[in-house]
Amino acid sequence: RIGRWAAPVESLHNCPCPDMEKVVLVTGANSGIGLALCERLLTEDSQLLLCLACRNMKRAEDARSALLTSHINAHIDLLHLDVGSVQSVLTAAQEVKARYNRIDFLYLNAGIMPNPQVDVKALFKGLFSRNVINMFATAEGLLTQQDRLNSDGLQEVFATNLFGHFLLIRELEPLLCPGGQTSRIVWTSSSNARRSAFSIEDIQHRNGTEPYSSSKYASDMLSLALNRHKNSQGLFSSVICPGLVMTNLTYGILPSFFWTLIMPIMWLIRIFTNTFTLTPYNGAEALHWLFVQNPESLDPRAKYHSLTSGLGKNYTQSRQVSNQRPLLPQTLYCSSLLYVNLR
Numbered sequence: 001r002i003g004r005w006a007a008p009v010e011s012l013h014n015c016p017c018p019d020m021e022k023v024v025l026v027t028g029a030n031s032g033i034g035l036a037l038c039e040r041l042l043t044e045d046s047q048l049l050l051c052l053a054c055r056n057m058k059r060a061e062d063a064r065s066a067l068l069t070s071h072i073n074a075h076i077d078l079l080h081l082d083v084g085s086v087q088s089v090l091t092a093a094q095e096v097k098a099r100y101n102r103i104d105f106l107y108l109n110a111g112i113m114p115n116p117q118v119d120v121k122a123l124f125k126g127l128f129s130r131n132v133i134n135m136f137a138t139a140e141g142l143l144t145q146q147d148r149l150n151s152d153g154l155q156e157v158f159a160t161n162l163f164g165h166f167l168l169i170r171e172l173e174p175l176l177c178p179g180g181q182t183s184r185i186v187w188t189s190s191s192n193a194r195r196s197a198f199s200i201e202d203i204q205h206r207n208g209t210e211p212y213s214s215s216k217y218a219s220d221m222l223s224l225a226l227n228r229h230k231n232s233q234g235l236f237s238s239v240i241c242p243g244l245v246m247t248n249l250t251y252g253i254l255p256s257f258f259w260t261l262i263m264p265i266m267w268l269i270r271i272f273t274n275t276f277t278l279t280p281y282n283g284a285e286a287l288h289w290l291f292v293q294n295p296e297s298l299d300p301r302a303k304y305h306s307l308t309s310g311l312g313k314n315y316t317q318s319r320q321v322s323n324q325r326p327l328l329p330q331t332l333y334c335s336s337l338l339y340v341n342l343r
């Protein structure tokens with residue numbers, strides 16, 4: 001490989017990825033939707049070079065073993081990455097650049113919702129309102145979280161769900177779109193993302209109680225900005241919502257016995273709102289769907305939703321990302337640049 005995008009000799013030597021193998025990196029790959037995505041990607045393309053980027057190597061090892069049981073010959077690498085730590089992202093990016101000479105797909109899936117609180121009064125009120133379907137689909141007005149500062153002095157939710165991922169993109173730029181090829185970025189966002197939860201004056205949601213919603217809205221805007229800045233260079237960014245999925249994240253909202261108790265109700269609700277995808281496999285539908293799409297055919301302003309019908313059929317639907325204020329994506333892009341340049 002010659003030219004601007006050439007990798008250092010030792011990395012080419014190390015790189016086990018011949019030209020036709022896709023290199024896919026997934027953050028938060030050891031559980032839930034991330035792990036289900038890996039399973040689905042290996043089923044789709046057995047030649048993949050899959051890199052599980054996780055903060056806990058024991059859990060990462062377990063995930064790799066589970067994947068290898070059903071895909072014996074799969075090529076699965078592990079990478080230590082705590083997206084909530086600037087130093088960890090920088091070290092991991094160095095490691096990725098030493099191992100591979102390109103990234104075809106970067107799935108930015110790791111995410112947290114710490115100390116969630118359900119507003120039970122609002123839930124009961126909502127049950128008897130005309131807004132009930134929207135309430136179940138978006139949890140609007142139902143959920144708050146308590147955030148804290150991490151060791152970098154950043155709010156933990158924004159650092160994990162947004163800044164760490166953005167820093168990773170910036171650091172991996174030399175591996176994105178090498179030699180005129182296209183590269184793809186896919187964010188696991190949420191239908192809980194709401195414009196009113198985000199303020200450019202409080203870019204980390206330090207003073208609010210909905211950092212999760214705010215950070216997911218910010219990731220939608222950042223994806224939009226990436227498309228505006230980078231599509232012409234062959235870099236395409238998309239956002240998805242997996243629907244409501246039973247994972248460690250949701251088990252952190254209510255105790256598991258409660259979820260088990262209301263499971264029949266959840267199946268019933270699915271008849272009215274196809275956003276209750278419930279299983280990680282179903283939730284990974286839009287992530288998998290994007291993998292097999294031609295990037296030029298995608299809408300840069302869309303959010304792709306994993307949906308499951310009452311009869312259990314999975315499909316992907318595109319909806320416009322909600323209410324973009326003019327210039328907000330660019331402003332956010334610049335602010336995030338400032339953050340990552342603080343390193």
Ligand SMILES: NC(=O)C1=CN([C@@H]2O[C@H](COP(=O)(O)OP(=O)(O)OC[C@H]3O[C@@H](n4cnc5c(N)ncnc54)[C@H](OP(=O)(O)O)[C@@H]3O)[C@@H](O)[C@H]2O)C=CC1
Pocket residue numbers: 027028029030031032033034053054055056059081082083084085109110111112160188189190191241242243244245246247248249250
């Ligand atoms: N479940 C749902 O209903 C919905 C989920 N989502 C989004 O889907 C994504 C996946 O979540 P889900 O599968 O549900 O939940 P899980 O908790 O099962 O998965 C989250 C993954 O992210 C990893 N992670 C968390 N923090 C970090 C970090 N600092 N560095 C590296 N990895 C980290 C976790 O690792 P570890 O095991 O070490 O904690 C885990 O692998 C999240 O972005 C979430 O916001 C969006 C909409 C709905």
Ligand SMILES: CC(C)=CCC[C@@H](C)[C@H]1CC[C@H]2C3=C(CC[C@]12C)[C@@]1(C)CCC(=O)[C@@H](C)[C@@H]1CC3
Pocket residue numbers: 118123135136137138139142143189190191192241243244250253254262265266269
């Ligand atoms: C289903 C019944 C009878 C009770 C559960 C009520 C809430 C706990 C539940 C209703 C809508 C859910 C929801 C989420 C969490 C749990 C609810 C608030 C999410 C916020 C989980 C994470 C996401 O990113 C969203 C897409 C979910 C939206 C719906």
